[in-house]
Amino acid sequence: MTRVLAFTNNKGGTGKSTLCANTAHQVAQNGAKVLVIDMTSQTTSSTLFLGETSMLPESDTVLAFLKKRPDKHIEEIIFESPKGLDIVPSHISMAEAVAQLSGMQMGKEGVLKREIDRISDQYDYIFIDSPGDLNELTANALVPAETVFIPTRLNRTDFQCTETTVRFIKEAEDFIGNRKVRVIINMLDDRYLPGGIWASSHTGELYSQAQQIFADVLSPITIPDSADIRTAFDRGLTVSEYKPGEVAARRIQELVNCEVLSG
Numbered sequence: 001m002t003r004v005l006a007f008t009n010n011k012g013g014t015g016k017s018t019l020c021a022n023t024a025h026q027v028a029q030n031g032a033k034v035l036v037i038d039m040t041s042q043t044t045s046s047t048l049f050l051g052e053t054s055m056l057p058e059s060d061t062v063l064a065f066l067k068k069r070p071d072k073h074i075e076e077i078i079f080e081s082p083k084g085l086d087i088v089p090s091h092i093s094m095a096e097a098v099a100q101l102s103g104m105q106m107g108k109e110g111v112l113k114r115e116i117d118r119i120s121d122q123y124d125y126i127f128i129d130s131p132g133d134l135n136e137l138t139a140n141a142l143v144p145a146e147t148v149f150i151p152t153r154l155n156r157t158d159f160q161c162t163e164t165t166v167r168f169i170k171e172a173e174d175f176i177g178n179r180k181v182r183v184i185i186n187m188l189d190d191r192y193l194p195g196g197i198w199a200s201s202h203t204g205e206l207y208s209q210a211q212q213i214f215a216d217v218l219s220p221i222t223i224p225d226s227a228d229i230r231t232a233f234d235r236g237l238t239v240s241e242y243k244p245g246e247v248a249a250r251r252i253q254e255l256v257n258c259e260v261l262s263g
Helices: 016-029 044-050 094-102 108-122 136-142 156-176 202-217 227-234 247-260
Strands: 003-007 034-038 086-088 125-129 147-152 180-185
Touching: 003 016, 016 034, 016 044, 016 125, 016 147, 016 227, 016 247, 034 044, 034 108, 044 086, 094 108, 094 136, 108 125, 108 136, 136 156, 147 156, 156 180, 156 202, 180 202, 180 247, 227 247
Parallel strands: 003 125, 003 147, 034 086, 034 125, 147 180
Antiparallel strands: none
16 A cells, blocks of 8 residues: 655754655665655755756646646656656746635645645655645645645754644644654764763753654654765765765664654
8 A cells, every 4th residue: 555655844954854855865775655745835855866957848747737727637747767666747837836726616625635645655655845834735745645744954943844834734634534643853863872972961951842742653763964965966876875874874774763664
C-alpha cells in the first residue's frame, strides 16, 4: 500500500524542503519506488532532482492540475530524476495555485488527493513538499497524507509556528480524519542535546522545553546543523551522495528507519 508523507510548517527557514528531499532520496536508495511532489515556490526539491527548472512552462508543473479545470493530470507531468526517483515539479508562481484553489466553491481541499489517486498504485512512497504557509496548498497536502512531518529549529519563534501548525492539523482532523504528526528538530548541533557539553546552555534548555511542548509527537531523531547538507545542495547533490559516511547522512538514514520505514 502506498504511503503518503507531507512535510510542512507555518514558517520558512526550517529546512523543510531540504529535509524532505534528502529523506525521499534515502528511501529511494533503499530500493523503494518514490515520487516527490513539490508544491513550493522556492522549487528546492525540483531543482535538486531535475537541475534547472525555471524554464519549465506552467503546464509541466503542479500548476497544471491545481485548478478547477486541469490542463493536464499528474501522470502527464511526472519527471524521472537521474537520482532514482520521480518528481512532479513546482513553479515559482505557486501563488497562482492558491488563487485558483481559493476560487473553487466545492472540493478545493481534495484536488491533490484526486490526482494522487490516479497514480498511487505505481509508488511505494509519495513525499509532498508543501509551502511554509497555512493555505489551500497546505490543506491539499494534508488530505492525502497519512503522516505529517514538521521540521523546526530550536528557538521560540519556530516553536510558536510549529505549535500553530500542529493545532491546524488537529483541528482539520474533524474533516479529514486522524493524521500521524512528527515534529523534527532540524539544524541542531548535537552538543546541545542531553549529555552534550552545551546541554546546560540556553539552547540546550530549549531542547528540554521542546520535549515538554511537543511531548509524544516529537521525534527522537534530530538532524544536525551540517555544512555537508548545505554544500551538497549547492553541488546539486543529496547529503547521502556527497558525504554518505558522515553524521548528517547517517542521521537521515536513522530518520528514515525510525519515522518512515517503521510506519
